[in-house]
Amino acid sequence: MLYNSTENKNEVVSASQAIAQGISKDGGLFVPQKLPSYDTDTLKSFLGLNYKGIAKKVFKDFLTDFTEEEIDDCVNKAYTAAKFESDNPAPISYKKYNGNDANILELWHGPTCAFKDMALQILPHLLTKSLKKTNDGKDAVILVATSGDTGKAALEGFKDVDHTKIIVFYPVDGVSPMQKHQMTTQDGSNLCVCAIEGNFDDAQTGVKKIFTTEEISEKLSNNNMMFSSANSINWGRLLPQIVYYISSYCTLVNDNKIKLGDKINVVVPTGNFGNILASYYAYCMGLPVNKFICASNSNNVLTDFINTGVYDKNRNFFTTISPSMDILVSSNLERLLYKLSGDNDVVTKDWMTKLKTEGKYEVTNEVKEKIKSSFYGGYCDDNETKSTIAKMFKDEKYLCDTHTAVAVSVYNKYVEETGDKTPTVIASTASPYKFSKSVLEAVNGSCDDLSEFDMVDKLNEITGTAIPKPLLSLKDKKSRFGDVVKSENMPEYVLKTLGVK
Numbered sequence: 001m002l003y004n005s006t007e008n009k010n011e012v013v014s015a016s017q018a019i020a021q022g023i024s025k026d027g028g029l030f031v032p033q034k035l036p037s038y039d040t041d042t043l044k045s046f047l048g049l050n051y052k053g054i055a056k057k058v059f060k061d062f063l064t065d066f067t068e069e070e071i072d073d074c075v076n077k078a079y080t081a082a083k084f085e086s087d088n089p090a091p092i093s094y095k096k097y098n099g100n101d102a103n104i105l106e107l108w109h110g111p112t113c114a115f116k117d118m119a120l121q122i123l124p125h126l127l128t129k130s131l132k133k134t135n136d137g138k139d140a141v142i143l144v145a146t147s148g149d150t151g152k153a154a155l156e157g158f159k160d161v162d163h164t165k166i167i168v169f170y171p172v173d174g175v176s177p178m179q180k181h182q183m184t185t186q187d188g189s190n191l192c193v194c195a196i197e198g199n200f201d202d203a204q205t206g207v208k209k210i211f212t213t214e215e216i217s218e219k220l221s222n223n224n225m226m227f228s229s230a231n232s233i234n235w236g237r238l239l240p241q242i243v244y245y246i247s248s249y250c251t252l253v254n255d256n257k258i259k260l261g262d263k264i265n266v267v268v269p270t271g272n273f274g275n276i277l278a279s280y281y282a283y284c285m286g287l288p289v290n291k292f293i294c295a296s297n298s299n300n301v302l303t304d305f306i307n308t309g310v311y312d313k314n315r316n317f318f319t320t321i322s323p324s325m326d327i328l329v330s331s332n333l334e335r336l337l338y339k340l341s342g343d344n345d346v347v348t349k350d351w352m353t354k355l356k357t358e359g360k361y362e363v364t365n366e367v368k369e370k371i372k373s374s375f376y377g378g379y380c381d382d383n384e385t386k387s388t389i390a391k392m393f394k395d396e397k398y399l400c401d402t403h404t405a406v407a408v409s410v411y412n413k414y415v416e417e418t419g420d421k422t423p424t425v426i427a428s429t430a431s432p433y434k435f436s437k438s439v440l441e442a443v444n445g446s447c448d449d450l451s452e453f454d455m456v457d458k459l460n461e462i463t464g465t466a467i468p469k470p471l472l473s474l475k476d477k478k479s480r481f482g483d484v485v486k487s488e489n490m491p492e493y494v495l496k497t498l499g500v501k
């Protein structure tokens with residue numbers, strides 16, 4: 001299988017090149033030229049497989065320049081019971097909300113308690129093997145700008161992985177206390193965490209600048225190193241997410257919730273559009289899906305886009321209690337547009353250029369129709385998020401995090417609006433204990449000025465739900481990383497950390 005850039009069809013690379021490079025030279029994203037097709041018989045053959053078994057089959061169909069042994073090795077190292085609490089890293093909790101079935105696909109049982117572990121536990125293995133095939137001998141230097149969850153998940157994934165180094169930058173006042181504590185206490189000998197004076201955009205711009213400064217890349221190259229990316233536009237982040245949509249479908253069949261071949265709906269709390277796009281790829285491969293429900297918070301640029309076909313990022317930015325969805329430019333939407341425009345690199349590039357220059361673009365009527373027929377867009381504000389957490393807990397004794405609550409709330413609106421009772425999978429993207437303050441306020445009314453870990457204890461006391469082990473074990477850990485730098489000093493900081501002159 002070969003991959004090409006969404007902004008230039010003539011740019012064709014292998015799977016390992018796509019993963020090693022992260023983004024195409026023309027600024028486009030790598031996409032498979034043709035997706036594998038899974039008919040009902042294929043899905044049937046998955047019913048008896050565990051998560052690792054399904055993952056191996058899917059990876060083999062996409063990573064055709066990897067050997068079977070290489071893929072088995074990556075999957076076996078990533079999805080262990082030691083890292084994901086059990087042999088099934090993506091279990092479903094069958095709950096109800098407002099009288100309707102709410103089948104919650106829990107994607108947060110990994111080491112950092114957010115769904116990004118599903119991809120970032122395997123990406124380092126895919127990446128080191130890809131680098132060996134494409135850039136012999138060079139060590140990969142991963143630079144990450146994070147608003148919280150990606151940084152920790154990347155650190156945990158890359159820690160002590162041979163031939164890799166990772167440096168994470170976060171906005172000094174832009175992450176939750178738990179997220180900061182998770183990152184600054186990180187162990188591992190090949191990593192470093194640093195705060196930036198500024199917001200997430202400053203950190204992100206700083207990282208991009210380092211990536212594209214020829215002089216810095218040369219210095220690295222002279223020291224047998226090269227930059228690589230772990231952010232969600234890397235194909236190696238998207239591919240692992242396709243697996244759990246297929247596995248969750250099989251779980252519903254195996255648990256007699258649906259019959260093989262029945263359609264399901266999928267609800268995803270969305271930020272950068274990676275997670276929901278993975279479900280759409282699964283559908284294009286043959287997974288029976290009726291509707292993709294794209295749930296946003298008050299930063300509802302995607303809701304408006306799905307309803308009007310106009311993407312307009314010129315609007316107020318809101319800081320919400322679901323911070324991982326506080327995004328105005330959803331990078332992975334580019335891949336959907338490419339697909340829906342019939343693999344048209346010229347119009348895709350045109351829209352992306354307009355986004356950069358005017359902050360706005362409008363898709364064709366044909367693409368609008370396709371989006372309308374497959375997607376439903378909705379959003380909810382912080383009050384609705386909190387009342388959803390409270391109601392879910394009151395009715396079902398089930399505690400969900402703020403991002404998952406956005407999904408449940410928007411799903412509820414969808415059912416009320418359409419009456420559609422198709423069995424539905426709701427992606428749950430984080431443990432409630434990662435966002436203890438907001439969740440505690442939702443179920444308790446207040447959080448009484450408690451410290452982060454006292455809030456965790458209080459939430460546990462009130463709800464009787466289990467505190468995830470990885471968060472418990474952080475309590476007594478000491479911070480290792482206290483550096484704070486100005487964003488203009490990031491290049492210097494990176495070179496110093498790497499010991500490169």
Ligand SMILES: *Cc1c(COP(=O)(O)O)cnc(C)c1O
Nearest residue numbers: 149271272273274275324429430
């Ligand atoms: C990253 C993240 C999201 C958004 O996922 P995308 O793939 O960027 O759309 C939602 N919830 C949580 C908890 C996250 O960490």
